[in-house]
Amino acid sequence: MAEEKKQEKQQNAPVAENAAAVTLQKGGKDRSIKNSKIVGNVFTYIVLVLAAGLVFFPLLVVFMNSFKAKLYISTSPFTFPTAETFVGFTNYVTGIKQSDFFSSLLNSLLITVCSTMLILILCSMAAWFLTRVQTWWTKVIYYVIIFSMIVPFQMVMLPLAGVAGILKLKNVWGIILIYVGFGAGLSTFMYSGFVKGVPVDIEESAMIDGCNPLQTFFHVVFPVMKPTTITIAILNVMWIWNDYLLPYQVLGTTKGKTTLPVAIQIAMQGGYGDVNMGGFMAMIVLTIIPVIVFYLFGQKYIIKGVISGAVKG
C-alpha cells in the first residue's frame, strides 16, 4: 500500500511541476503540487462515481418497477413508485404464483450445488490420475477432454437432447450427470495444471506408509488442491446457475420442473399465461438477490478465482 502511494506521487510529479511553473507566482510550489493532485483525484472520483451509477441504474429500475402496477411499468419505467402507482408486494405474490418460482429456485439450487460438487470430486481425481500416469492412453483421454472446451453448445445440443431422452436423463438428476460431462473440460484442465506443480514426494511417502491410491488422493492430494478447488467451484457455480440452453433442452419448459433462467424466459414470452410485467420484475429481483448474497460473502474468492481462471484458461 505504501509503495503504491509512493508510485502515485512519482507519477504525478512531472505534471505537477508543469502546473507549478505556471502558478509559481500565485502560490508556493508545494501548494500547487498538492492542488493539481487533488484536481486529478477529484476527476478520478467523478468518473468512478458515474460508472458506479451506470452499474446501479438498471438494478434500481427493476427494483422500483417491481412495486408498480403493470400499466405504469411500460408508461413510466424510470420514476419511483408514487402513491398512485405503488402496489406493495402484489407483484411478488402474483409473480411467484404464476411461474411456480420456488420450485424453479429449488431446482436451480439443487442442480448447481450437486453438479459442482460432483465436478470437483470427479475432475480432480481424473486430473490427478491423468497427470501422474503418463502413457499414450492417458494422454489421449486428457486431450479429448480438453478438446470439449472449444466446442460450442449448439454443436451438441440436438443429439444431446435425443440421447438424454433415450437414457431417461431428462430430469433434475439426469441433468446433473450431463453437467458433469460438460464441465469436465475446463475443470480437468485447471486441476491438472495445478497437479503438475505438486511434488510427488509426499504422495510417495503416503504410499510407503500403506495408503492405497484412493486414500493417498483424498488424504494428501485433495487437501493441497484447496485454492484451485475454490476457483473451479466458483467458475462452475457461475456457469451452471445462469445457464439457459442446456436446462431448456433437457428439462423442458413445464412450470416448476425447470430452472430459474428458463422460467424467466418462458414467463416473458407468455408461456405461463399473459405477460405479467410486474410479476416479472419481482421475479428478477428475487433471482438477483441470492446472487448478490453469494457475492457479498465470497467476493474475495470470486475475484481471485476469476483472475487465476482467466490466466490458466
Next chain:
Amino acid sequence: MQRYYKKWAPIFLAPLLICFIGAFLVPFFMGVFFSFTKYRTIRDFSFNGVSNFVDAFGKGSTFWHALGMTVAFVCVSVILINVFALALALLLTKGLKGSAFFRSLFFMPNLIGGIVLGWIWNLILNGFLMSLGTNLYAKPAYGFWGLVLVTCWQQVGYMMVIYIAALMNVPVELTESAQIDGANKWQTIKNVTIPMIVPAITICTFLTLTNGFKLFDQNLALTGSSVPEDQLLALDIYQTMFNNAAGNMGIGQAKALVFFLIVAAISGLQVFLSRKKEVQA
C-alpha cells in the same frame, strides 16, 4: 509406481468418463454425422449428402448476414470492453481510497445471467426509446447497439479485474525510472505500462472475442426472434434448427458444424500466439 497406479484407472477415471462420453463425446460425433442427414428426430433421419450445407449457405441463407452481424458486433464489443476495462483498471490502481469497493461493485454485473440481463435492458431501452416515440424493435441498429451496451455493462468489470491483477505486477521501479527520465503520465502508460501487460491484453482480447462469437442468451432475451436482422450466429443456428419449413434440423446442424470450426480456429490461434510468446520469454 506407475504400474501400480494403472490398476486403479477404472476407479479414478470411469465415473467422469461415463458422464463425458454420454453427455459430450457421443452427441458430438452424432452432431457431425447429422449434418449430412435429413434429421427430424434422433430416430428419424436419412443420409442426404451435402444438401444441408447447400441449404445452409446457399441462396436465401441467413447465415452470411448473421456472420456479418457477429463480426461487426465482435469488433465493436472487443474494442469497447477492453478500452473501458483498462481505463477503469488504471484509475483503480492509483492507490485511491475506496478502490477496493469500486472494484467489487464494477465486477458484480458478471454474476447476473444473460437471460436476466437481456430482459432488464430490454425494459430499460424500450422505456427510453418509448419516450422518443419509438421502440427497440423498430430498427435493427437499436438492437445491435443495445446488445453492445448489454455486453459492455456485463463484461467490463470482468476484464477490469484481470487488468488490475496485471497492473499490480508491473514493477514500480520501471514506472519510476521512466518518470525520472522525464516521461509524462501518458507516455509512461503508453511506453512502459502497456508493454508490460501484453499477456493480460491477449487474454482479455481472446476472452471477449470468444464470448462475442458464442453470445446467445443476451441476444435471445433482448430482441430474440422479434428482429431477425439482429440475430448473431449462435441464435441464427438455433432458429434454423427449430424454425424451418421442412422440419429438417440437419440444416441447423450443418451451420453448427461450421460455427464450431470458426470457434475452434480462434481458440487454435490463441494457443499458437501464447505458445509463441512463451518461447520468446
